[in-house]
Each structure stands twice: as C-alpha cells, then as structure tokens.
Amino acid sequence: MDLLAAGSPREVIGKLAKHLGCSPTSREVAEYLDEHDELRHLRQQFLFPKVGELPQSDLSLVDGSEECIYLAGNSLGLQPKNAKKYIDEELEKWATIGVHGHLMGSRPWAWAENNLEDLMAKIVGAKPEEVALMNGLTVNLHLLMLAFYQPTAKRHKVLLEDKAFPSDHYAMESQIRLRGFDPSTSMLLLKPRPGEDTLRTEDIVSTIEREGQSIAVVMLSGVQYYTGQLFNMEAITKAGQAQGCYVGFDCAHAVGNADLKLHDWGVDFACWCTYKYMNSGAGGLAGAYIHEKHTNTVKPVLLGWWGHNLKTRFQMTNEMDLQPGVSGYRLSNQPFLLVCPLQASLEIFNQTTMKDLRKKSILLTGYLEFLLKHYYTKDASDPERPCVHIITPGNPMERGCQLSLSFSLPIRAVFKELEKRGVACDMREPNVLRVAPIPLYNSFSDVHRFITVLGSALAASKGVQHN
Numbered sequence: 001m002d003l004l005a006a007g008s009p010r011e012v013i014g015k016l017a018k019h020l021g022c023s024p025t026s027r028e029v030a031e032y033l034d035e036h037d038e039l040r041h042l043r044q045q046f047l048f049p050k051v052g053e054l055p056q057s058d059l060s061l062v063d064g065s066e067e068c069i070y071l072a073g074n075s076l077g078l079q080p081k082n083a084k085k086y087i088d089e090e091l092e093k094w095a096t097i098g099v100h101g102h103l104m105g106s107r108p109w110a111w112a113e114n115n116l117e118d119l120m121a122k123i124v125g126a127k128p129e130e131v132a133l134m135n136g137l138t139v140n141l142h143l144l145m146l147a148f149y150q151p152t153a154k155r156h157k158v159l160l161e162d163k164a165f166p167s168d169h170y171a172m173e174s175q176i177r178l179r180g181f182d183p184s185t186s187m188l189l190l191k192p193r194p195g196e197d198t199l200r201t202e203d204i205v206s207t208i209e210r211e212g213q214s215i216a217v218v219m220l221s222g223v224q225y226y227t228g229q230l231f232n233m234e235a236i237t238k239a240g241q242a243q244g245c246y247v248g249f250d251c252a253h254a255v256g257n258a259d260l261k262l263h264d265w266g267v268d269f270a271c272w273c274t275y276k277y278m279n280s281g282a283g284g285l286a287g288a289y290i291h292e293k294h295t296n297t298v299k300p301v302l303l304g305w306w307g308h309n310l311k312t313r314f315q316m317t318n319e320m321d322l323q324p325g326v327s328g329y330r331l332s333n334q335p336f337l338l339v340c341p342l343q344a345s346l347e348i349f350n351q352t353t354m355k356d357l358r359k360k361s362i363l364l365t366g367y368l369e370f371l372l373k374h375y376y377t378k379d380a381s382d383p384e385r386p387c388v389h390i391i392t393p394g395n396p397m398e399r400g401c402q403l404s405l406s407f408s409l410p411i412r413a414v415f416k417e418l419e420k421r422g423v424a425c426d427m428r429e430p431n432v433l434r435v436a437p438i439p440l441y442n443s444f445s446d447v448h449r450f451i452t453v454l455g456s457a458l459a460a461s462k463g464v465q466h467n
C-alpha cells in the first residue's frame, strides 16, 4: 500500500487523514491502519485479558467485557493460545508413559530445548550453535561473566549504565567482588549528560576510548528498560573490541523488539529473558549467546552434565566431553514445562520476521508518539493543559516499541486512573509510565483507545490532585 510505504510515521498519518478526509486524530485512521496491517492475524493467537478481569478495573467507568488495552508486553508478554495445549500434551505424556517421555513424543524432554534454538537464533541474528536456552537471565549473566570477566591489575573494570536494571547492577558488583576487586573502583558507570535523559552513542564511545585499556568487559543493555533507548550495539561493540575489551549485552528488552544481528555485529556474548517480548510466561527459559569466534577459547568455568556432548551424555563416564561454544555452559536438564510456552511463542514469531515486525513497530510507536504530542504538548495559551515529556529518543533507530512518559501531573495518580479504565501498562519509580505497543499483537486501535482513555485519566487525576 503506497500510502503506508513512504515517509515518517507523521507523514504517513498526515497523508492517510487527507486520503480519508478526516482528522489525523480520528479513529478512522487507526481502523484503516489495522485493516492494512499485514501482521494483524497474529493477534488472534494470543489471549487478551478482559477489562473486567483486571483487578484494578472500575466497572462504573468501563465495559468489563471488552478486551483490555494491553500495553505491558515489555514487562510480561501475553499468553500464546498454544501454550496451554503444549503444556497439557506434556502433562499427558508424563501421566501415560512416565520416564519414557525423556526420549519420546514431539518434545523429548532430554533435548526439548534444542528443538527451539534455531527459531530463537533467528530472532537474535545468531547461528543456532551460538545460542542456548537455559536457566534464568541473571543466572546466564553470571555464567557468561564468570567466563568473560578475567580481570587483571591493569584491566579490571566493567563498564555499565549508571541506571542499569538492578539485577544487572548487583550481578556486576558481585562478580567484581568475587574476583577480589572493589566495585567502587572497578565499576565504571555511564551517565547521561546533565539535563538529558538518555546516553549519546558518541559519549559511550568516547568513554570506551578514554578508559578502554582498564576495561575488561563492556556490559550494557540492548534496549534500556527504563528509558526505552535502543543502543547502537554495533558501534559499541566495535569501540570496545578496538580497546581489547569483551563486549556483552543484556538483551532482555531488545529480543523480539529490535532487529538484532548479534553475530554480524561481532558481539562477544549476550543473554536475555523470554517472558517480556518473547511471551514465555514469568520465569520462562532464558537465552545465552556466545559468538562462534570464542567456540574453543572462552570456556565455561562451571560445569554440569548438560554441557556434555549429547551423544555420550548418558554413558556416565565422569570424563567431560564438553560441547563446543555456549552449549558447554549448560548445567542441568531442562524444565519441560518451560519449553512449552516458549515454543508456542517462537512459532508465532516464525510466521513473520523481525524486519517486518520492526517495520510495523516503527509506525505503531510513531502513531502513539504523534497522538501524545498532538494532545499533550505545552501550550502557552492553555497553561492548565497537562503535558507529556517523552524520555525515549525521538529517532526510531534509537528506540524499540516502548515509550517512557512523564507528565506534568504526578505519575502515580495518572497510572491509577488508567488502571481503573482497563489499561495495562507499567509504572516505574521515580517518574515514568512505560507504554509498549507490541507489533506482534497490538493494534493501531489499541493505541487510539489508549489515547482516549488517557484523556479521561488525566482529567480525573487533575481532580485527584486538587481534592
């Protein structure tokens, strides 16, 4: 469709409004975009909570039978319809054949996760043998750091974001202590410039150039959980490696959100969870990646039987035949119940590509941004009008689908009013509302509904403030 092909989201929306003979803020624009959305069928493969089922809904304000406005997939992805079916199949198998389930059925438990790694690898832009599904995210981060972080008196620092996700911060702190170094001198924290919300690539790169000889590992997120900033992983990897550092990324908020090319970018290692954009359910099986160039050089520090060559694993010889690369980092046999929902989600991803998802995502988030700015920009003639500050970078190349918003009103009050009206989004201290339209299952109408509800929520929270 030509109308949708050309230009920035703002231009597309403008052209469309003209074509339809309506205002760019009209619901018709959203409906048109949904009708022409080539990925719209994927929504049918997920379970959407109903407004009336959400605990904070106020049914005097909204119709409980409607689907909720789910914009929290960055925190917990929706349930794929097949998740339950696959779990039921495995429970049935366990009930009927017991121990034989290890080797039988469509998901033999002894290598069930291996069947998913091809699909997972596609999503992060890696070779299948560079990816392992195992453990939780923070566990994988520790396993990878144990191997890659080999500090010396000269080169002992870890570079990370000042406001990294707390788990990553604690992990780095404890890794540094474990090696006998002091976090106050070995943790190097990147802060945005005064008055700015996000980090500039040029500042990250110049810090690496300045401090690089003392940095052992550069460990940043791919997409920052709080600001929604998508880092230039390729440039950061290049800068870090030029200084002799290993470069790793926590892709918790990048996987299934940004079009990752971990292999081509030469990223040394990465890890991610799968319950956010990957819809595997809380505590789902996490991912780890190690570039093939390290296959025979960077060895796992901790060993378990699942790191042993599958062909001879069950001969129980106590002689380790370590699988090459990231596969050797496996420790335990996999929880088959966790394989099921992740498989259901990966099969949906496999019906499209990250390139196409990203294309929709840029328009979908651009549409949200357009409407927010339209209604909530500072207006000198109307000082009472609430206004929004979007912390997330305006350039679509520097963000995923999430926008992080703060308002001229207290965020907690706004959040409460949104929840009463059937919106699921997420509030993060100190002052941010995170709103994530997910291209896999959110529609343009979801975004339009959100903006309408936001209007009432802001009006109501103004009331709250004055009372």
Ligand SMILES: *Cc1c(COP(=O)(O)O)cnc(C)c1O
Pocket (backbone or CB within 6 Å): 136, 137, 138, 139, 165, 167, 168, 221, 225, 250, 252, 253, 273
């Ligand atoms: C979600 C998230 C985590 C959570 O860690 P778990 O080990 O999965 O509990 C850690 N780090 C980042 C950056 C995250 O976004």
